[in-house]
Amino acid sequence: MSTTEQSTELIPETIARQIVLPEGHRDNDALFAAYAWLRDHNPLGRAVVDGYDPLWLVTKYADIMEIERQPEIFTSAGGEYKGSVNPILANQAGDAFTKSINNGSLRILETLTYLDPPEHTAIKDIALDWFRPQNLAKWETVIRDIARASVARLLATDGKVDFVKDFALQYPLHVIMSLFGVPESDEPRMMALTQEFFGSADPDAARADVAPLSPDAAAQQWVATIQDFYAYFEALLQDRRANPREDLATVIAMGRDPNGEFYPNEMYYGYFIAIATAGHDTTSSTLAGGMLELGRDPEQLARVRGDLSLVPHLVNESLRWASPVKHFMRTATQEYTLRGREVHAGDRFMLLYQSGNRDAEANPNPDSFDPQRRPNKHIAFGYGPHMCIGQHLAKLELRIMFEExxxxxxxxxATGNTKFIQTNFVGGLKNMPVSIEFRR
Known part of the structure; x- marks a missing residue:
């Protein structure tokens, strides 16, 4: 590669830092402006940020789709790359810390994120049928009862609330824990661990047992939180093996490998963690993001309120708009030409789903929140074999809540400044002070 080619690929440092660094995600306006600049000027560019390995930023919908549908070329962390690359972006100090306490491996969790087919397929299949729409339909009454109770508590207030903290966080947490089989008394513990898990780079979610501001603080918090989850889920695993129930925890605990044997316990812990974190955090972020935009456009709010058949489209638009899963990493396993640029085995790619969902080539007029958008080509759940297993449950929860x-x-x-979680991985609104006028 010539020096000229390298220079045209290189992303300006201010843009690269805005997207790569967790602190760049506190300012949503600046973040989306950076995404837009890249889509217009350097849609597949190389980011070089101090403290991080060089990587490609993938901002266009079509390029994300091309990578996602080819796990044999762009691995999550499988095959020869197992344990040597991280499917979640961390800085060099964080990866070094993880290796130091994990026998030289970055595969700190035995969960779908770190796997590729066929291993990924076998483990995903353990709970795949449970998450199919025909099975979820039998849970609709349970979910609707939870939604109605949540709305009733909101209606009992004076309407001056923090929509995130006082409402949006609680509903999907109670839904997933009820279906999962975690006692309601343990839900605050699950919420705290989730916020520590996804907010590992956010000072407001820092654990007391992690030294703040150190280069590997985020990785330390990630690992400490995983260990706490493991301690909790060991008891849950053993209980469901001994006393099976009609819940998701039992489905996973009873899952076996293709030879009919149980997997190592760490695989079940990893599955449980994925359900207990992403199973509610992403849904609450989407709910809050969608309601904030409806509040900003009274005509749209009145239109959807008057025609609840529009709610499924509102759900998809809220998912596109919020895109709470911001990235996953992929690693090239061979030479490949992407968007006319030659990439090499070992090159790493940050798939920017939020940017892809604002790509005008996929969704015209992407910076307008349109609850009637059809078609809506969002990739908030990813694509290909790594497409989110819980997507149908998330859509069901959101549809029911908007209907209620x-x-x-x-x-x-909005009655004050909204803030976003400081994370480049999974997150959305941290707070949302509002004044709600209820229809009595």
Missing amino acids: LLPHIESLT
Whole structure:
């Protein structure tokens, strides 16, 4: 590669830092401006940021799709790359810490994120049928009862609430824990661990047992939180093996490998962690993001409130808009030409789902929140074999909540500054102070 080619691929440092660094994600306006600049000027560019390995930033919908559908070329962390690359971006100090306490491996969790087919397929299949729409339909009454109770508690307030902390966080947490089989009394513990897990780079979610501001602090918190999850889920695993129930925890605990044997316990812990974290955090971020935009456009709010058949489209638009899963990493296993640029085995790619969902080539007028958008080509759940196993449950939860909530909302007005979680991985609104006028 010539020096000229390298220079045209290189992303300006300010843009690269805005996207790569967790602190760049506190300012949503600046973050999406950086995404837009890249889509317009350098849609597949090389980012060089101090403290991080060089990587490609993938900002266009089509390029993300091309990578996602070819796990044999762009691995999550499988095959010869098992344990040597991280499917979640961490800085060099963080990866070094993980290797130091994990026998030289970055595969700190035995979960779908770190796997590729066929291993990925076999483990995903353990719970795949449970997450199919025809099975989830039998849980709709349970979910709707939870939604109605949540709305009733909101209606009992004066309408001056933090929509994230007082409402959006609680509903999907209670849903997934109820279906999963975690006692309601343990839900606060699951919420705290989730916030520590996804907020490992956010000072507001820092653990007391992790030294703040050290280069590997985020990785230390990640590992410490995983260990706490393991301690909790060991008891859950053993209980479901001894006392099977009609819940998701039992389905996973009873899952076996293709030879009919149980997997190592760490695989079950990893599965449980994925359900207990992404199973609610992403849904609450989407709910809050969608309601904030409806509140900003009273005509759209009135239109959807008056025609609840639009709610499924509102759900998809909220997912596109919020895109709470911000990235996953992929590693090239061979030479490949992507968007006219030659990439090499070992090159790493940060798939920027938020940017892909604002790509005008996939979704015209992408910076307008349109609850009637059809078609809606969002990739909030990823694509290909790594497409989110819980997507149908998330959509069901969101549809039910919007159906139950919107008929009671005359208006929703932001009353203070909203803040976003400091993370480049999974997250959304941290707070959302609002004043709600209810329809009585």
